[in-house]
Amino acid sequence: MLFENRNVVVMDLTHGGIPLALHIAQFARSVTCIDVYSTVDSEVLTGLEINGIEISRTIQSDTNLIVAPVHLAPNLLPEGNNNEIITHHRAVGEILLKTDLGAKVIEITGTGAKTSTATLLADMMSRQMSVISHTSRGVEQWQNGVPEMVHHGLSIAPGSILEALEYTRGINPDLYIFEISLGGTGAADLGIITSLDNEYTIAGGSRSSSEAKKQMVDHAKQGSTLLINANAGEIELSNNIRSVTFSDTSKDAEFSIDNSQNVWTICCGNQTFRFTPNTGYDPNAYTTAIVCATAAAALMRLSPETIELALSEFQGVHGRMQVVKHSGRIMLDNSNSGMNPASLEHALEYSRNISENNCKRVYILGEEKEQVCEGLDPEAVNTFVSKNSLELDNIILVGERMHAITGDNIQHANNLKAAIVIAESLTLENDIIISCVKCFR
DSSP states (O other): OTTBTOEEEEEOSTTTHHHHHHHHTTTBSEEEEEOTTOOSOHHHHHHHHHTTOEEOSSOOTTOOEEEEOTTOOGGGSOTTOOSEEEEHHHHHHHHHHTSOOOSEEEEEEOSSSHHHHHHHHHHHHTTTSOEEEEETTEEEEEETTEEEEEEOOOOSSTTHHHHHHHHTTTTOOSEEEEEOTTSOOSOOSEEEEOOOOSOOEEGGGTEEHHHHHTHHHHTOOTTOEEEEEGGGOOOOOOTTOEEEEEESSOSSSSEEEEOSSSSEEEEETTEEEEEOOOSSBOGGGGHHHHHHHHHHHHHTTOOHHHHHHHHHHOOOBTTBSEEEEETTEEEEEOOBTTOOHHHHHHHHHHHHHHOOTTOOEEEEEEESOTTGGGOOOHHHHHHHHHHHGGGSSEEEEESGGGTTOOOTTEEEESSHHHHHHHHHHHOOTTOEEEEEEEOOO
């Protein structure tokens, strides 16, 4: 065990470091925590000390292993440090591999479509086995395609996996599906990279998000399978690790999709899955999730009939290009933590398809907090608004960083809830409200 007989420092208690420290303490000689952002409540720190964990601002001289998140800026690590440093991801993987989970594990990372892929895959797999999923939606228990919320409010930082396991103790599923930010832990039987599009920098600008997500590849365990979006480029694999590609744009990948007809097809060699998309959501916004989840289910040897049935019954994921009724208005709901500039255009295009003559369209866009997955670039919002403001009846911008964007039909709101109230005051029944705010839900 990596932690045995070692003095371990866990850095960053804000992003999953607390449960990680508590679990490492079961194996290590000592554990010291450093709250690098000074955001943790004093009562929580006292609780850690009660459990034998030291709280410090500096790394002690007897330290011989540092556990730090992959996104930690280098200047937050001590200068001249010669200790071994591993990521939170790898530390969680070490713990999971020493834990008898009694179930298969699927881990999902990527810049987009993580939650949608995990949700659709959980729906599929739960039709033939019991499933626990931990995603940005929450920790859910799935049976026969139906989820039941076990716990809501955890992040998708790797350390939160350990909390999810605590909340589901005693359930004993056949399969765990974990959505993870910025890479994999190395404990997965099937590791998935949904996409590497829309790359951004982390660790104070010293690393790229794609580099971090490729931890999924670097730490893949022997005998496991990796399902990777073809847009990830060339991937170097060690021996005894299988790699399978999928794509929602290219026919050259091992799993590809054709959505040009009413009946969609997903092809893999001689095997073809066919289904007609359900109503109530924009299936074109889910092509990555659809082909990726189908490929994953096929790799997990789920029956083709079950896969096709789940695809035909799928109605989208809450807050991800779903069409819902709200106070008599038609709301195109695309407000979620993974919302990005590309989806602004997609939502506008879909609103054109569902709008009737003379109905108003009010567009809500922006961010509730700029820290949500790197925020929503105000410059990109300004470009979108300048290009499309004449087409829309009203635009409501959310977030402090959007205040500089003004216009005749533009209003501002502090949060999504306030913006919806404004949108309701500007619309009548059957008018369309387009909601694209980057936020946690």
